[in-house]
Amino acid sequence: MISEAPAIPGELIARLRTAHRVAVLTGAGISAESGVPTFREAQTGLWARYNPEELATSEAFQRNPRLVWEWYAWRQERVRQAEPNPGHDALTAMERQIAKFTLITQNVDGLHRRAGSHQVLELHGNLFRAKCFTEDRTVEGWPESDDLPPRCPHCGGLLRPNVVWFGEMLPANTLRAAEQAAVNAEVFFSIGTSSLVYPAADLPIAGLRAGAMVVEINPQPTPLSPYVTFSLNGAAGVILPALVAQTWDVER
Numbered sequence: 001m002i003s004e005a006p007a008i009p010g011e012l013i014a015r016l017r018t019a020h021r022v023a024v025l026t027g028a029g030i031s032a033e034s035g036v037p038t039f040r041e042a043q044t045g046l047w048a049r050y051n052p053e054e055l056a057t058s059e060a061f062q063r064n065p066r067l068v069w070e071w072y073a074w075r076q077e078r079v080r081q082a083e084p085n086p087g088h089d090a091l092t093a094m095e096r097q098i099a100k101f102t103l104i105t106q107n108v109d110g111l112h113r114r115a116g117s118h119q120v121l122e123l124h125g126n127l128f129r130a131k132c133f134t135e136d137r138t139v140e141g142w143p144e145s146d147d148l149p150p151r152c153p154h155c156g157g158l159l160r161p162n163v164v165w166f167g168e169m170l171p172a173n174t175l176r177a178a179e180q181a182a183v184n185a186e187v188f189f190s191i192g193t194s195s196l197v198y199p200a201a202d203l204p205i206a207g208l209r210a211g212a213m214v215v216e217i218n219p220q221p222t223p224l225s226p227y228v229t230f231s232l233n234g235a236a237g238v239i240l241p242a243l244v245a246q247t248w249d250v251e252r
């Protein structure tokens with residue numbers, strides 16, 4: 001049985017057709033249909049025994065830099081084998097229809113940019129970038145070596161993934177731009193996030209307070225669900241293409 005395209009609320013379609021400023025916050029759920037496990041999904045194999053929230057910390061890295069570096073290398077490999085999915089593609093189509101479109105992501109997998117999105121704010125950094133743990137400055141490359149983690153070419157300190165760990169500040173300019181986009185949005189989408197991690201989880205609330213229509217896309221309810229204007233319960237890779245097609249009558 002071919003699954004019916006989900007019906008998108010008419011009021012949301014009408015609003016999007018006249019909107020000039022739209023902001024979107026995505027979490028790991030939008031990459032789930034690309035085969036990238038979500039952040040809180042049970043980790044597999046070697047990593048099953050570790051809790052991501054414990055590994056994604058500066059303390060874990062200081063305790064066992066090799067283990068943490070290898071965890072990120074394993075995740076990089078998973079992402080390299082993944083492709084953007086119809087949910088990512090639908091957001092690139094939406095960006096083409098909206099004058100001021102801002103895509104804010106908690107994800108570190110880089111799949112929005114690979115899908116062709118341009119205005120992407122990576123709140124939590126990117127798996128594929130590294131920085132020096134000692135100097136806290138990004139490095140573009142480093143000499144081949146068997147050292148794990150590799151060493152900073154400038155000072156010889158350990159390299160670390162250029163992502164925001166728990167307990168670390170988000171990049172100030174990126175967070176400020178995200179907050180601006182949230183409070184100026186006419187429509188704010190929260191897609192594929194458990195709405196548990198702060199300060200990202202504050203962004204849809206900031207949009208709501210500023211008068212945005214807030215739309216959540218998630219197969220499960222989250223702490224944000226009671227406050228949103230519309231809850232579209234389903235997979236982003238199914239709902240977003242239907243929403244774009246029903247609103248702007250375009251393919252992805």
Ligand code: BV8
Pocket residue numbers: 026027028029030032033038039040041053056106107108124163164165166167168169170191192193194195196197198199217218219220222234235236237
């Ligand atoms: C900081 C990078 C402050 C690393 C990540 C209040 C204010 C400020 C901070 C806090 C606060 N309360 C608590 C804190 C501390 C902490 C925090 O929020 N803890 C939580 C756990 C309570 N926050 C921080 O530490 C932040 N730093 O605030 O510093 C500070 C102040 C002073 C001085 C110093 C510091 C830093 C947070 C960033 C952490 N780094 N990632 C890495 O990836 O390794 S966060 C990590 O979780 C990922 O980025 C991930 O994206 C993010 C959130 O998870 P989700 O994306 O939501 O993914 P999840 O698996 O949870 O959910 C997936 C969802 O998708 C589910 O709902 C599921 O139903 C849905 N889904 C599944 N399939 C689909 C789908 N949806 C749609 N379609 C599908 N097909």
